Amino acid sequence: MKNTDLYDVIIVGAGASGLMCALQCARRGKRVLLLEKEGQPGRKILVSGNGRCNLTNVYVSAENYQGSQQLVQAVLQKFPFQKCLAFFHSLGVLTVQEEAGRVFPRTGKSTAVAEALRLACAEAGVELKTNSRVVKIEKKQSFRVTLQTAESFYGKYCVLACGSKAYPQVGGTEDGYALARALGHHIEPLTPALCALNVKEKAVARLQGIRAQVRVRVWPGTAQEIQNEGEVLFTSYGLSGPAVLNVSGAVSRALKRGAVPFALDLLPEVPNKQALLKERAALFSQRRAKEFFAGLLHENIANLLIDFAGIRKNVPVKEWTPNTWQTVARTIGAWPFSVVSARPWTEAMAAAGGVNCAEINYNTLESLCCPGLYILGELLDVDGRSGGFNLHFAWGCGFTAALAMPED
Numbered sequence: 003m004k005n006t007d008l009y010d011v012i013i014v015g016a017g018a019s020g021l022m023c024a025l026q027c028a029r030r031g032k033r034v035l036l037l038e039k040e041g042q043p044g045r046k047i048l049v050s051g052n053g054r055c056n057l058t059n060v061y062v063s064a065e066n067y068q069g070s071q072q073l074v075q076a077v078l079q080k081f082p083f084q085k086c087l088a089f090f091h092s093l094g095v096l097t098v099q100e101e102a103g104r105v106f107p108r109t110g111k112s113t114a115v116a117e118a119l120r121l122a123c124a125e126a127g128v129e130l131k132t133n134s135r136v137v138k139i140e141k142k143q144s145f146r147v148t149l150q151t152a153e154s155f156y157g158k159y160c161v162l163a164c165g166s167k168a169y170p171q172v173g174g175t176e177d178g179y180a181l182a183r184a185l186g187h188h189i190e191p192l193t194p195a196l197c198a199l200n201v202k203e204k205a206v207a208r209l210q211g212i213r214a215q216v217r218v219r220v221w222p223g224t225a226q227e228i229q230n231e232g233e234v235l236f237t238s239y240g241l242s243g244p245a246v247l248n249v250s251g252a253v254s255r256a257l258k259r260g261a262v263p264f265a266l267d268l269l270p271e272v273p274n275k276q277a278l279l280k281e282r283a284a285l286f287s288q289r290r291a292k293e294f295f296a297g298l299l300h301e302n303i304a305n306l307l308i309d310f311a312g313i314r315k316n317v318p319v320k321e322w323t324p325n326t327w328q329t330v331a332r333t334i335g336a337w338p339f340s341v342v343s344a345r346p347w348t349e350a351m352a353a354a355g356g357v358n359c360a361e362i363n364y365n366t367l368e369s370l371c372c373p374g375l376y377i378l379g380e381l382l383d384v385d386g387r388s389g390g391f392n393l394h395f396a397w398g399c400g401f402t403a404a405l406a407m408p409e410d
């Protein structure tokens with residue numbers, strides 16, 4: 003092998019973390035080869051945020067992630083929100099902030115982000131090879147990286163930025179796990195995250211298409227109840243919407259132990275449901291159940307709740323027993339569902355599980371099993387809430403590894 007054949011860094015995967023890492027390495031004067039199996043870089047960036055790319059979040063912090071808090075904290079410390087914003091502005095991407103701290107490119111198009119990264123990489127001298135699927139990585143004195151076509155490349159350092167198996171329609175694959183495993187890593191069990199959930203209660207189909215502001219409450223079998231407030235969308239199979247997506251990773255993990263108890267607080271802004279119901283009972287004592295809930299709950303939700311609570315529809319509320327009032331208050335505060343499974347990988351926006359973070363140096367993202375190898379982004383056992391947190395983590399990983407890589 004001639005010295006000119008040796009790259010400083012070979013990066014496998016030109017997604018969010020790989021593009022960022024390639025750019026930062028090249029800006030540090032390294033000779034970088036970026037290998038991508040798809041015909042273009044950043045396909046997941048392009049579909050992200052419904053094609054608008056929610057690239058970061060004002061409120062980015064470790065609590066918004068499942069997985070190793072220490073690793074996430076170390077990455078976010080080096081690449082906080084302001085740094086992320088300044089970075090994209092420096093690439094020429096103007097941004098706008100929307101509700102809940104979500105940040106999007108001002109053009110309203112994810113192409114702005116993917117194209118800015120691609121151009122900056124090209125300008126910094128990154129060699130990008132598309133349609134180049136890596137099937138083998140061997141570590142001797144240097145790394146030998148072999149493509150499906152049997153062509154090999156050599157690098158002093160190697161970066162695995164292959165992403166997760168979520169959303170195979172845009173390139174999600176298990177390749178990264180296999181490559182990491184072959185270099186000595188262990189993979190924490192994989193389950194879909196940021197996805198809708200199937201529930202046992204078939205009657206939920208009666209609410210298909212209805213949205214409501216709720217607090218989701220989940221008892222994943224660990225000591226702590228998980229809560230998330232926001233919008234739920236009822237579907238033919240179960241529950242979706244941002245509030246559900248945000249707890250789906252934790253639910254998905256817990257499903258390995260069986261069905262997961264799950265409840266919706268239909269009036270999260272009302273701490274004392276009993277008191278509210280009493281007030282309404284005094285005002286509307288002549289009303290029957292359906293009329294009683296008018297203005298309080300969506301009509302279809304109220305109908306299902308009436309059935310669920312076993313209330314006789316034609317009896318005026320003044321005749322309800324204390325037991326009925328209690329059931330109604332309890333159901334409004336914690337309407338129970340039993341989650342039986344997560345939706346399939348083709349609908350999951352992220353993966354829970356991945357390369358065990360205990361095998362990674364938190365500060366550098368270098369592998370503790372294979373020195374000189376760096377592992378980034380969604381391939382790691384870290385998953386964030388919806389709202390720009392996953393892309394932020396991917397950018398942060400690329401930035402952290404590139405800065406940590408030795409000068410030579």
Ligand SMILES: Cc1cc2nc3c(=O)[nH]c(=O)nc-3n(C[C@H](O)[C@H](O)[C@H](O)COP(=O)(O)OP(=O)(O)OC[C@H]3O[C@@H](n4cnc5c(N)ncnc54)[C@H](O)[C@@H]3O)c2cc1C
Pocket residue numbers: 014015016017018019020037038039040043044045046047049050051052055056057058134135136137163164165166168169172173174175177178350351352378379380381389390391392393394396
């Ligand atoms: C529909 C959808 C919407 C989303 N919306 C958002 C959002 O708005 N905000 C947000 O924060 N997150 C969002 N996400 C999640 C976010 O896109 C990912 O978390 C992020 O892209 C992960 O970055 P990554 O670099 O780890 O992996 P990716 O960006 O997935 O990049 C991995 C790359 O590696 C390539 N690759 C894999 N194996 C090989 C191989 N063997 N050889 C060569 N190349 C390989 C893949 O083709 C891919 O290009 C969304 C995800 C989906 C699916």
